[in-house]
Amino acid sequence: MRLPGSLGPLALLLGLELALGRGQMTSQYCGPQGQAEKLQFIGLGKGRWLDPQARPPGSLDPLYRMVRGFLDMVQLNPFPEGLIRVALNEPSLVRTSDVVRYEAGYVVCAVIAGLFLLIVPTVGFCFCCCRFRRRCGGRVKAEHKSMACERGSLMTFLLLITLLLLTGVVCAFITNQRTHEEIGPGVRAVPGVLNSLQGLVSDVPQELQAVAGQFSIPQNQVLEELNGVGANIGSTIHTQLRGTVYPMLASLQRLGQDMQISLDHLYKINSSTAFLQAQQEPLGSSLQDRRQKLLSLLQDAQCQGCASALNHARLLELGANFSQVPSLNSVLQKLKGVPEANFSNMVQKDNSTFNTLPVLTTLEIADTVHELKKEVSQIPEEVRTLSEGFPDSEAADRWRQALAEAENSSRPYLHAIQRYERYRWIAGYVLSSVILLVVICNLLGLSLGLWGISAREDSSHTEAKGEAGAQFLMAGVGLSFIFSGPFILLIFVTFLLGGNIQTLVCRSWESQELYQFADTPGNLPSSMNLSHLLGLKKDISILSAYQQCKEGAALWKVLQLNGSYDPEKHLDINKYTARLREKMRNLEVDMSDLNLLNEAAERDLEAFRNSGIEKIDYPSFLAQVQKPVVQVDILKLVKELEKLGQAQKESALGQQLKQEAQTLQTLYQEKILPQETHVVTLNRSVRALSASSSRLQMVVSETLVNTSFLKTELPNRAHWILRNESECFLNREMSYFSQYMDWARKMVTEHIATCQPLSGALDNSRVILCDLIANPWNAFWFCLAWCTFLLIPSIIFAIKTTKHFRPIRKRLSSTSSEETQLFHIPRVTSLKL
Incomplete structure (x- = not known):
């Protein structure tokens, strides 16, 4: 048997989560997907730049x-x-x-x-x-003692x-x-x-025109991302709300099941009580007749060993009095027609609607996205005249x-x-x-x-x-x-x-x-x-x-140009981005289809909350179901009578005792056993309902409060998520244009018009x-x-x-040339001073 006791804390946590979620709506948060990509632009103006020359250091x-x-x-x-x-x-x-x-x-x-x-x-x-x-x-002409030193000095200097x-x-x-x-x-x-x-x-005007032409790079990037903005926003809304919606839908489904179980127990109690009350009087008359008959037989002087059976026969009367249990008519009257709604189908439908939120968001903002694309496709007047403005x-x-x-x-x-x-x-x-x-x-x-x-x-x-x-x-x-x-x-x-x-x-x-x-x-x-x-x-x-x-x-700061030129005037696209921001803020998502609790289910929960099922006097029921239907064990008494009938010497008396045992057996099967079965059912239902009714009533009340809160809170939170995501998306797209503006400003002032x-x-x-x-x-x-x-x-x-x-030569005669008179002087090994 399922008990709904865990629904109360869950509903409380949901309410706390939503309260905290409302606090987050005051600040903007953009995840990693909100960061813009780095755009790649084609460099310009470098064609007429010369590579800087420098003489590298060297050994020279x-x-x-x-x-x-x-x-x-x-x-x-x-x-x-x-x-x-x-x-x-x-x-x-x-x-x-x-x-x-x-x-x-x-x-x-x-x-x-x-x-x-x-x-x-x-x-x-x-x-x-x-x-x-x-x-x-x-x-x-001749060797002398300093010749070697002179020759060595000359050779050394010549070598150096x-x-x-x-x-x-x-x-x-x-x-x-x-x-x-x-x-x-x-x-x-x-x-x-x-x-x-x-x-x-x-060449400046042509290169400025090329700079203006590269405005298509951020344009194409924004147009590409606009194609998936609806699905992205819807997915973000779905992702951020599913932590609230899924638990709430699961709790509603369990609540519907638990409420149905409680209603089933209530109807079983009512039907069993009605049956027992209807059968109590006939059973009491039958028991009275059987009691009087048995007493007369067992008190007969010829009855041998009948004292124990006589004591049991005296107890042959009703035990529980079901006419004393409280009436359930007022509770049943208030719960008439409940449940009107099918909670399982309702939750399935809500779940399906919530899961299709990305697709629904895409369809709902399609017109606005189309207008944004038309606006983005236009080149701002300032950028288009970037080259025309150069004098x-x-x-x-x-x-x-x-x-x-x-x-x-x-x-x-x-x-x-x-x-x-x-x-x-x-x-x-x-x-x-x-x-x-x-x-x-x-x-x-x-x-x-x-x-x-x-x-x-x-x-x-x-x-x-x-x-x-x-x-x-x-x-x-x-x-x-x-x-x-x-x-x-x-x-x-x-x-x-x-x-x-x-x-x-x-x-x-x-x-x-x-x-x-x-x-x-x-x-x-x-x-x-x-x-x-x-x-x-x-x-x-x-x-x-x-x-x-x-x-x-x-x-324009150095040369005489026919007019002034301010690139900032041509790179100011604030009007262009302001129109984009205005159109982006027109995005709206209708969350009316996501109604967690329809009217029928809400009426069921209201009826259950006001039924007073928790105020039923369950102790009165338990006091009666704890008593036996008959004060004596009929089956035991039947067996005892059968034994006495066989043990009697007087055959007529024994036959009568056996006949009474058979009559009691029949009475048990026809009247007492069905009532005992209903008593068991009544006992189980009363105990289950008494244990769950109070907590179930609290969960129902909290669920009604939370669903009423979510009915207005979910659209508000979805709207905040939409605003946050659209603002993040807008900031990301604006960063693409900012990248272009920064690049164009640097290109114009540092590479082209410099x-x-x-x-x-x-x-x-x-x-x-x-x-x-x-x-x-x-x-x-x-x-x-x-x-x-x-x-x-x-x-x-x-x-x-x-x-x-050259060889050392010696003059042989005063008239002869030194070049013609040759005489080799042998080597001198030592000189004497």
Whole structure:
């Protein structure tokens, strides 16, 4: 048997949950699904941006610093603003004395180069003539005690100079190749830089149109999510309400079942009571007749052993008096027609309706979603005019025309630079190779000479090794004299060009003196008015424009545009989003179909609550059902009479006793046993109903209160969930538009309508010219000059060392030449002082 005692706490918990749920309605909560996805937009404006150039640190950095330090000592004068102004405006008025005064350091270097060019080849020519007449150079005439020390010192100094030459020529090879590798890409990058800058202003409207076109990305995302908004909101409502609805429906189903059980018990009590009351009087008459008959038989003097049966017969009368139980008519009258509703079907229908809530929500908000889609599909006026609002500019035409002319006019010069650079590269390799040959000759000469000297200890030696070593050294001397002129000429030309680029251009460019010079009125001719060509605003200098562009300033803040341009005006879509919010707030869901308790069921519960079933006097029923229907055990009395009938000597008396036993048996079967069965039924129903009626009445009352509360609370809570979900959905969709606005704002101000490519192009140009080209160019002539000037001590020590490698010859007569009168002096093992 099911007892509904657990329904009361459950109903209480439901009421508490709903009360807590109402408290949550004051705040908005969006779960993980309320977070917007990250939209991917196509980057724009980078097509005309140049990758920033930078010279990576390398092993040649100390050499570059050394060269720059040397050039700073050569050119101590500051930037010649006045001289360059005169040269640009009136070239004929440039005075040679001013140029010489500014280039004093280079003039000194030119004098040194001229002296080198005059003296070294002249000395070489004289030396060749002298050697041709065999009057200089030659050999050691006689051994002396300090010859070994002198020879060792000469060889050591020559070896050190040769190693320094080797180091210099290796650096010359590296820097010569590095210069060639950097000049080619640097020259080829110039047209690309100029072509990229041509679109700095003119390409802006097209790129702004492309930015406006990408508004379709958040649009499509919102339209896609609008397709499932109804199902999502319905599912959320279903998910958040099912914790309340499902338990309530389950409790209603159990309550209906328990109420039906209680009604069944009530009707059984009523029917059993009516039956017992109807059968009580006939049974009492029959028992009275049987009692009198038995008493007369058992009190007969001939009846043997009838005392016990006589005592039992005296108890043959009714035990319970069912006429004393209370009437149920008033309760039954109030419960007439109950149950009117089918609680099982009602719960099944409510459950089905609740489970179809996502579909119903989708259908109910379909019209509003359609209107939202129409609204979202429209492009805001502000975004559509994003490119149209950018003003046309005469400065853009001047800018594009000037850069196009510069590109066309620079191409012949760039081709010439590449051609002459190839000649310089070949000449550099040839001359560096000559120095390398000198180094090789020195090393071979030293090796063979040292081998020849050590072989003099052997009496069977020849002088070929020492002579070969001397010849190698003299070959190196000859190469040094022959190529000293081309060396110094190449060095001075590259030095003059590279040094002036470093000191006149790169140094002032890095210190921004060039920008200040261009900003000073009158320094540039009218045809080279950079502010006019670049279309800068009148109150902005070139240096200020460069600094602002480097910081990412917008074009309209630097250039003269025909009108103002404010991207924020074109990226303000508040009106557009306000209309979306207004339409989104029109979403409504009708929860009237979800009626947990229909009218019939409500009437049943009201009737049950007002029936007074808990007020029935159940103790009166229990007091009677606890009594036996007959005070004596009829079946036991029947058996006892049957035994007495068999034990009597008087056959007539025994037969009468048996007949009375048979009559009592029949009476038991026909009247007493049915009443006992009804008493058992009455007892079970009374006990069950008395145990459950009070608690069931409390559950019914609480259920009526809770269902009445839910009848208004569920629509309110569903409405709050709808508002919360629609607000979360709206915030998510607005975040897509916010992502677009942030991206568009950044794209317009930092990538499209920005003059930062201009400052980047200037920085790249400086890095390419000064760091990537001028540094290895200057390092090349520096290394070549290093080697060239080291050739002088190399020549001196090579000539002096040569004497010690040749055989020692002795003059035989005063009239004979030392070269023709040969006499080999044997080795000297020791010298006596």
